[in-house]
Amino acid sequence: MKLVFAGTPEVAVPALDALIASGRHEVAAVVTRPDAPAGRGRRLVASPVAERAEEAGIEVLKPAKPRDPEFLDRLREIAPDCCPVVAYGALLPRVALDVPAQGWVNLHFSLLPAWRGAAPVQHALMAGDEITGASTFLIEEGLDSGPVYGTVTETVRPTDTSGDLLTRLAFAGAGLLAATMDGIEDGSLKAVPQPSEGVTLAPKITVEDARVDWTAPALRVDRVVRGCTPAPGAWTTFRGERLKLVQALPLPDRTDLAPGQLAAAKNNVYVGTGSHAVELLWVQAQGKKPMRAADWARGARITEGEVLGG
Numbered sequence: 001m002k003l004v005f006a007g008t009p010e011v012a013v014p015a016l017d018a019l020i021a022s023g024r025h026e027v028a029a030v031v032t033r034p035d036a037p038a039g040r041g042r043r044l045v046a047s048p049v050a051e052r053a054e055e056a057g058i059e060v061l062k063p064a065k066p067r068d069p070e071f072l073d074r075l076r077e078i079a080p081d082c083c084p085v086v087a088y089g090a091l092l093p094r095v096a097l098d099v100p101a102q103g104w105v106n107l108h109f110s111l112l113p114a115w116r117g118a119a120p121v122q123h124a125l126m127a128g129d130e131i132t133g134a135s136t137f138l139i140e141e142g143l144d145s146g147p148v149y150g151t152v153t154e155t156v157r158p159t160d161t162s163g164d165l166l167t168r169l170a171f172a173g174a175g176l177l178a179a180t181m182d183g184i185e186d187g188s189l190k191a192v193p194q195p196s197e198g199v200t201l202a203p204k205i206t207v208e209d210a211r212v213d214w215t216a217p218a219l220r221v222d223r224v225v226r227g228c229t230p231a232p233g234a235w236t237t238f239r240g241e242r243l244k245l246v247q248a249l250p251l252p253d254r255t256d257l258a259p260g261q262l263a264a265a266k267n268n269v270y271v272g273t274g275s276h277a278v279e280l281l282w283v284q285a286q287g288k289k290p291m292r293a294a295d296w297a298r299g300a301r302i303t304e305g306e307v308l309g310g
Helices: 010-022 048-055 069-080 121-128 162-188 220-229 295-301
Strands: 001-005 026-031 037-039 043-046 060-061 083-086 103-107 131-138 146-155 235-238 241-251 262-264 269-271 277-285
Touching: 001 010, 001 037, 001 048, 010 026, 010 048, 010 162, 026 048, 026 069, 026 162, 026 269, 037 121, 048 060, 060 131, 060 295, 083 131, 121 131, 121 162, 121 220, 121 235, 131 162, 146 162, 220 277, 277 295
Parallel strands: 001 026, 001 083, 026 060, 083 103
Antiparallel strands: 037 043, 103 131, 131 146, 235 241, 241 277, 262 269, 269 277
């Protein structure tokens, strides 16, 4: 089939690579979000998908909105059979959805109908899911509600962050998306409607969602830290300033600390929760780079009775 691939961040690049490498389909063009300011100089930078497409000599389309007439005209000129999508980042209007004969097929990082929305991996981790995965489905105008072509499962590991899990799903999902294109092309795959039961929503994680509640059980604290790493970053406050929590470890045997209470040893930093303590392994103070929690504690000269989140 002739394909137009839509995607923007780094997590979409493995899928684009898989389609380019398949040899069975032609990636005629790539649609991605416009260049965005990045770095200290805030200079405009192309998306990771745009950079990869340019390296491969593929035409790149960067509409401000996917309903822009110039973009729609060019899409009709290319006349793709199907448009595979991975984390494009913009809502596709009906006028665009109607262009390819086989529609737009999205790779979504959950086992639909679970975790429909912008942050499925973060929500799966924060909810304590033991199994997650990726799904390919035909895009409709509803939120991730279209019929499903295929799925791949992935076990959630005890120390996974959302970054770890998303990286694995990006590569597993790339193979799934390529196989889905093959199945659509040869007629062996038919999309199956999602069940009406088991629908859960995964809206974008806000900064406030990522704030750690030290009165919650240690298991919940651990899930929030892992689910919000690397973005938007779990955080608390210390002496009135924000402190990002990069890595923590629940300690079931230590129950002597009140919620938020700090205890610093030579090489360890502990903090109480609503159940047992957690050990802070890596933190990031405001305006600083990530560092070992013990180094941060020595520099901060923590005194007895100080708390986080106060």
